[in-house]
Amino acid sequence: MIHITNLSKVFKSRQGTITALKDINLHVSKGAVYGIIGLSGAGKSTLIRCLNMLERPTEGEIILDGQNMTTLSGKDLRRARQNIGMIFQHFNLLESRTVSGNIAFPLEIAEWSKEEIDERVKELLPLVGLEDKASAYPAQLSGGQKQRVGIARALATKPAVLLCDEATSALDPQTTVSILGLLKEINEKLDLTIVIITHEMKVIKEICTDVAVIDQSQIIEQGSVESVFIHPQSSIAKEFISSVLPNDLPAQLLRELALHPHAEIVKIHFLGSTASEPVITDLIKQCGVTVNILYGSIDYLRSTMFGTLTLELQGSPDSLADAYEYLHKRNLKVEVIRNGI
Amino acid sequence: MGSEFLSLVQDPAYWDSLAKIVPKALNETIYMVVVSTFLAYVLGIPMGVFLVITSANHVLPNPWVERTLGTIINIFRSIPFIILLVALIPFTTMVVGTRIGTTAAIVPLVISAAPFVARLIESSLKEVSHGVIEAALSMGASPWQIISKVLLPETKSPIILGIAITTINIIAYTAMAGAVGGGGLGDLAIQYGYNRFRTDIMIITVLILVVIVQGIQWVGTTLARKLSHR
Ligand SMILES: Nc1ncnc2c1ncn2[C@@H]1O[C@H](COP(=O)(O)OP(=O)(O)OP(=O)(O)O)[C@@H](O)[C@H]1O
Ligand SMILES: [Mg+2]
Numbered sequence: 001m002i003h004i005t006n007l008s009k010v011f012k013s014r015q016g017t018i019t020a021l022k023d024i025n026l027h028v029s030k031g032a033v034y035g036i037i038g039l040s041g042a043g044k045s046t047l048i049r050c051l052n053m054l055e056r057p058t059e060g061e062i063i064l065d066g067q068n069m070t071t072l073s074g075k076d077l078r079r080a081r082q083n084i085g086m087i088f089q090h091f092n093l094l095e096s097r098t099v100s101g102n103i104a105f106p107l108e109i110a111e112w113s114k115e116e117i118d119e120r121v122k123e124l125l126p127l128v129g130l131e132d133k134a135s136a137y138p139a140q141l142s143g144g145q146k147q148r149v150g151i152a153r154a155l156a157t158k159p160a161v162l163l164c165d166e167a168t169s170a171l172d173p174q175t176t177v178s179i180l181g182l183l184k185e186i187n188e189k190l191d192l193t194i195v196i197i198t199h200e201m202k203v204i205k206e207i208c209t210d211v212a213v214i215d216q217s218q219i220i221e222q223g224s225v226e227s228v229f230i231h232p233q234s235s236i237a238k239e240f241i242s243s244v245l246p247n248d249l250p251a252q253l254l255r256e257l258a259l260h261p262h263a264e265i266v267k268i269h270f271l272g273s274t275a276s277e278p279v280i281t282d283l284i285k286q287c288g289v290t291v292n293i294l295y296g297s298i299d300y301l302r303s304t305m306f307g308t309l310t311l312e313l314q315g316s317p318d319s320l321a322d323a324y325e326y327l328h329k330r331n332l333k334v335e336v337i338r339n340g341i
Numbered sequence: 342m343g344s345e346f347l348s349l350v351q352d353p354a355y356w357d358s359l360a361k362i363v364p365k366a367l368n369e370t371i372y373m374v375v376v377s378t379f380l381a382y383v384l385g386i387p388m389g390v391f392l393v394i395t396s397a398n399h400v401l402p403n404p405w406v407e408r409t410l411g412t413i414i415n416i417f418r419s420i421p422f423i424i425l426l427v428a429l430i431p432f433t434t435m436v437v438g439t440r441i442g443t444t445a446a447i448v449p450l451v452i453s454a455a456p457f458v459a460r461l462i463e464s465s466l467k468e469v470s471h472g473v474i475e476a477a478l479s480m481g482a483s484p485w486q487i488i489s490k491v492l493l494p495e496t497k498s499p500i501i502l503g504i505a506i507t508t509i510n511i512i513a514y515t516a517m518a519g520a521v522g523g524g525g526l527g528d529l530a531i532q533y534g535y536n537r538f539r540t541d542i543m544i545i546t547v548l549i550l551v552v553i554v555q556g557i558q559w560v561g562t563t564l565a566r567k568l569s570h571r
Binding site: 052054077078079080081082084086088090092093094095096097105106108109110137138139153157163 | 470472473475476477478479480481482483486490491494495497568570571
């Protein structure tokens with residue numbers, strides 16, 4: 001749906017030149033929820049603003065829904081933008097218009113007829129759960145409700161792509177969850193391609209199918225959310241992941257383990273269906289090892305179960321070898337934290 | 342003094358003499374103010390809009406247009422009204438065919454108020470956040486749609502307040518327009534009250550002006566509050 005090739009953006013000002021994006025290559029397939037995560041100043045906003053030409057790239061090409069955005073201007077660009085919805089951190093609603101008026105706004109711009117607009121607004125209000133707020137003004141709404149208006153407005157012209165620039169950064173954690181839930185629902189219901197930029201790994205974890213990590217103007221890592229969560233390459237990715245999935249064992253547990261230097265300790269990563277399989281039972285029954293569960297966590301990456309289990313294994317060298325072979329066969333990622341000899 | 346005043350207000354002939362001059366002057370003031378304010382906005386709104394949209398990072402950035410327009414506005418705003426009034430006489434004669442009278446007074450009033458209006462419009466429109474304009478751009482809005490559907494509707498309240506301010510300013514200036522035979526309440530106050538020592542007429546005209554100014558400000562404030570949804 002979106003192909004970004006060799007994209008660069010350099011800002012020239014009197015103070016000097018700033019390279020905000022350097023040789024970016026990305027491919028977003030249809031129906032994906034593509035998350036782009038990075039620290040402040042990494043170039044995230046610049047990247048997403050290049051997608052609808054709010055920012056003109058210095059170099060490179062962007063093909064979006066079959067259209068080469070970089071070559072468009074004037075009327076053609078305006079028409080292409082009607083095919084791309086965008087929501088913002090600070091909502092950017094029109095204060096002089098009601099909720100319905102705000103949702104109607106992009107349709108007026110696209111010159112739909114009055115009847116078509118009324119009908120479309122009536123469809124969108126329930127989609128974002130704002131039927132009872134149709135004639136309220138933005139000033140009378142909470143942050144979460146404002147973002148729902150922003151989402152309805154962005155979807156009004158039935159765009160092929162939805163761009164979200166820090167869409168939940170101004171919201172409290174609970175509201176963030178509900179807005180992310182709405183975006184996920186829309187993605188599934190409408191098969192809408194979504195690009196989300198954020199500095200919160202939580203957002204990636206909740207709804208994204210793919211993720212790219214951007215640091216100092218460059219993409220340093222990209223892939224499916226599962227693969228990046230399980231095999232993060234860069235230290236930044238690892239840090240982002242540990243912010244949502246505490247990777248370290250609790251201090252108390254570490255102190256206790258220090259008293260038993262000969263215990264064999266492994267950490268098993270689960271993903272998807274394997275998480276629900278009776279791994280521990282099998283280890284005990286089939287391999288004849290004794291299993292002591294030290295620590296565990298289970299979470300979801302979008303809808304995929306994802307977890308870790310830290311175990312102490314006791315048994316003869318043979319049965320331990322059997323256990324490792326078993327885990328290997330199940331395609332589980334196993335980290336040996338301590339080799340008890 | 343007290344008894345003199347009492348006998349004066351009880352004399353019907355006194356009221357007759359007032360009825361001959363005050364309503365006429367009031368009509369002239371209303372005519373000059375309404376027409377001048379209207380024309381000042383007809384000229385000032387496009388100028389203000391251009392100042393804003395041609396500024397850096399706006400929808401049609403053009404430093405040359407912005408600077409030229411800004412300079413012209415500043416020049417006209419720095420000329421004292423009384424001088425403008427005299428300097429514009431040839432132009433006024435060309436436009437309305439006469440150099441004196443109420444209609445003739447409208448020309449310098451408009452020329453003096455329009456640049457002021459342009460600055461008021463500019464400062465109102467600049468209140469629209471960059472984010473909102475960007476949102477409209479992201480939906481494919483044209484510059485004209487941004488002006489007509491975003492900038493002006495979003496700033497209805499400050500624009501209404503600005504109209505109240507401009508109208509009140511123009512009322513004050515109409516007094517000076519008496520110098521070109523414009524007539525009006527201000528002129529009446531000067532002609533009778535100052536030149537002929539008719540303090541009573543001076544007081545009456547000032548009272549009427551106070552009521553008008555209060556009324557305009559009240560209407561402006563009330564409307565602006567009604568239209569604001571912040
Ligand atoms: N219009 C501009 N002119 C000059 N420099 C800019 C402009 N916009 C962004 N930059 C610079 O480009 C770099 C990337 O900015 P960008 O806004 O894309 O970062 P970001 O990842 O979105 O950060 P944040 O999380 O703080 O929003 C920064 O160094 C910023 O100062
Ligand atoms: Mg940003």
